[in-house]
Amino acid sequence: MSQHHRSRVVRTGLVAAAAAGALILAGCSGAGDDNAASTGFTLSYAVTNSAVVAPYKALAEAYMKENPDVKITLNEVPNDSYGQTLTTQLNAGNASDAFQTAPGVGQTYSTVTLAKAGLLEPLADSATKVIPSGSESQFEVEGDTFGVALGLTFVGSVLNATTAKSAGFTYPTDWDGLISSCKDVAAKGKSLFVLAGSMPPNTGLMAMSISATRVYADDPTWNEERAVDKTTFASSQGWKNTLEDIVDMNKAGCFQKGVQGAGFDSITSNMLQGSSLAAFVPSGSASDLKQNAKDQEFQIQAIPPAAGGKAFGIAGADYALSISKKSKNKAAAQKFADWVATADGQKVFADAAGSLPVGQDLSDTPFAPVADIVDKGDFVPLPNASWPNAAVYDALGSGVQGLLTGQKTVDQVLADMDKAWG
Amino acid sequence: MSATMYSETEVVIVPKRRRREQRQGTRPRRAGVLSFGHWWWALPGIVLVIGIHYVATAVGGAYAFTDWTGIGAFHWIGLDNFVAIFQDPTKIGALGNTLFLAIASVLLTNVIGLGLALGLNRLIKTRYALRVLFFMPVVLSPLAVSYIWKFIFDFNGPINAILNSLGLQSWVRPWLADPSFAIWAVLVVIVWQQTGFAMVIYMAGLAAVPPEIEEAAAIDGAGLWQRFWHVVLPAIRPAVAIATTLGIVNGLRIFDQIMALTNGGPAGATETLATQVYKQAFSLGNFGYGAALALLLALIILIFAVIQQRLTASRPEEA
Numbered sequence: 001m002s003q004h005h006r007s008r009v010v011r012t013g014l015v016a017a018a019a020a021g022a023l024i025l026a027g028c029s030g031a032g033d034d035n036a037a038s039t040g041f042t043l044s045y046a047v048t049n050s051a052v053v054a055p056y057k058a059l060a061e062a063y064m065k066e067n068p069d070v071k072i073t074l075n076e077v078p079n080d081s082y083g084q085t086l087t088t089q090l091n092a093g094n095a096s097d098a099f100q101t102a103p104g105v106g107q108t109y110s111t112v113t114l115a116k117a118g119l120l121e122p123l124a125d126s127a128t129k130v131i132p133s134g135s136e137s138q139f140e141v142e143g144d145t146f147g148v149a150l151g152l153t154f155v156g157s158v159l160n161a162t163t164a165k166s167a168g169f170t171y172p173t174d175w176d177g178l179i180s181s182c183k184d185v186a187a188k189g190k191s192l193f194v195l196a197g198s199m200p201p202n203t204g205l206m207a208m209s210i211s212a213t214r215v216y217a218d219d220p221t222w223n224e225e226r227a228v229d230k231t232t233f234a235s236s237q238g239w240k241n242t243l244e245d246i247v248d249m250n251k252a253g254c255f256q257k258g259v260q261g262a263g264f265d266s267i268t269s270n271m272l273q274g275s276s277l278a279a280f281v282p283s284g285s286a287s288d289l290k291q292n293a294k295d296q297e298f299q300i301q302a303i304p305p306a307a308g309g310k311a312f313g314i315a316g317a318d319y320a321l322s323i324s325k326k327s328k329n330k331a332a333a334q335k336f337a338d339w340v341a342t343a344d345g346q347k348v349f350a351d352a353a354g355s356l357p358v359g360q361d362l363s364d365t366p367f368a369p370v371a372d373i374v375d376k377g378d379f380v381p382l383p384n385a386s387w388p389n390a391a392v393y394d395a396l397g398s399g400v401q402g403l404l405t406g407q408k409t410v411d412q413v414l415a416d417m418d419k420a421w422g
Numbered sequence: 423m424s425a426t427m428y429s430e431t432e433v434v435i436v437p438k439r440r441r442r443e444q445r446q447g448t449r450p451r452r453a454g455v456l457s458f459g460h461w462w463w464a465l466p467g468i469v470l471v472i473g474i475h476y477v478a479t480a481v482g483g484a485y486a487f488t489d490w491t492g493i494g495a496f497h498w499i500g501l502d503n504f505v506a507i508f509q510d511p512t513k514i515g516a517l518g519n520t521l522f523l524a525i526a527s528v529l530l531t532n533v534i535g536l537g538l539a540l541g542l543n544r545l546i547k548t549r550y551a552l553r554v555l556f557f558m559p560v561v562l563s564p565l566a567v568s569y570i571w572k573f574i575f576d577f578n579g580p581i582n583a584i585l586n587s588l589g590l591q592s593w594v595r596p597w598l599a600d601p602s603f604a605i606w607a608v609l610v611v612i613v614w615q616q617t618g619f620a621m622v623i624y625m626a627g628l629a630a631v632p633p634e635i636e637e638a639a640a641i642d643g644a645g646l647w648q649r650f651w652h653v654v655l656p657a658i659r660p661a662v663a664i665a666t667t668l669g670i671v672n673g674l675r676i677f678d679q680i681m682a683l684t685n686g687g688p689a690g691a692t693e694t695l696a697t698q699v700y701k702q703a704f705s706l707g708n709f710g711y712g713a714a715l716a717l718l719l720a721l722i723i724l725i726f727a728v729i730q731q732r733l734t735a736s737r738p739e740e741a
Contacts, residue, residue: 081704087707091492108492114493198684261576261596261597261688394705394706
């Protein structure tokens, strides 16, 4: 083969490859345009445990059952990387049409944060109607609603009632009783609480649970005051008491041995094996635990108040459903959002997530111990959903770990939280 | 007749015209089949490398001078991110941990790796099997290895079980959550996994050292240590340069093992610049700040790599 002939062959090949590439690209873009009138759409959400049905999946399946012509493509993303994945896709313009967001501003995928960045589509009035009272600022920006509230969660502790009963244990109603119970349970070789001490999200959740009675019971608007610098964490006696109580709990043996290095796996194993009686997890986890141990009963418990304090809790929508501003299937996604906001949609999610069934009699449910608090409305939404960035909650979570290991003092942790607030 | 002047290969690879020109020895020659190709054929690859690697890196570096949160708009804030880094004790601690892990791991892996290479270089009959055993950790996934070690260091793991069985209850502790021991536990895992790599590099270096030189030194009365220090070590200087440079670069960017073992805890005791980059940029949404940390880490790696090369470079007369 001559040099000249070889060059011609190469040139012909290059032209053919370029033409084929152009055709393929044109084909891809054409397929996207065709979807504009489709009744189908894509849905992204975080998954934590493959053994448990994700509530968003339950929503999608129920909706497709009611609407056989609708095809929802599910994109499950591991919980650890969900925020990073979603924000990357939103920036790139290739996020799913609808997706899970977190109410408020505390996370990288928070509803208000994404809405202010112009990445979310405003939703219909149906979404506005289901926002829990007092939580409007976690879903609305300048009068528009950007997330359908889902799953009213009570943040306290989840008690393995079956193990507690067999151990002859009754959940205490005051703080002194809790500390003495810790010592009694520890003497029997168990622990009252299991804590993922190496995981800031879990240590932070415990601190928030305790802060309900120490901070927010007396001053439900504490977050608003902090936002305008009328108070600080370091100057708050309530927050100081919260962290000092955690130090006292550690000294009293409330947690399992080796708590400082424990991960989330310890919560599941200790709760199901009966070596610990309760865990600081959202109320929805009771449903997850029940799915793994059908012969055991789990109850939602509030953290007892300090002497002279009143019973108080933290409850609010822990999840939201939002629609991408750049969605090519907005109409289909909006119809889905409308259905999710109906009583049927809310019930499907509540059942799958083990959320608080609003407006129902709680006496025969796992929420019975906190029914009084819920009925009286003695609760505030999740505090960190109103904190300005994720670093504040991280400072709280890692700070509590520092309290458990003795690396930090209460004052240092509170100062770190103020610094993270900015 | 003149064609018989060329070898069989030359007949095939040198163009006829070139042969003719060679005979005439006057006109400029054209490249033959051996120099097949043109520099611009590499253009697509060069453009891709520049576009995907260097431009993307430069753009990422530019975010170090912004307050971008990962979404929405951003503002140029000059050196504020770098000022914030050096004013934050936790970031200084992360920098200290980064340097500690890099220097300690490169020292330990190279000393142990060189010792293993010397021991398994000759004589021992089972050296081939032992080489495989010592090199095995290198090929395993750092994440998988770290999770196994996490179990070993766990409060309910085998180390504490052995200590309990020996009656040493006071030594029992959550190793990875102990502020004094956590960083050492991470170091143990890194050294365990990286030593085999250093060993292989030194074995390659030792293979090039002629036994006759060592024998000559021995005949001249040199002891074991003298033979190693004055004969073997100078001969494997290039291997030392490669092993230490790669070791220091890998040590400075340690990430997987820390994320799997301690996630930077307890309370930041094992944070490094690499884990902070990930945490700030992706977990906490401080992309600009994370980019500044990444730029700082890249600069430190560059400085250490240059110093390392200078220290271990062969002298001109040895080249």
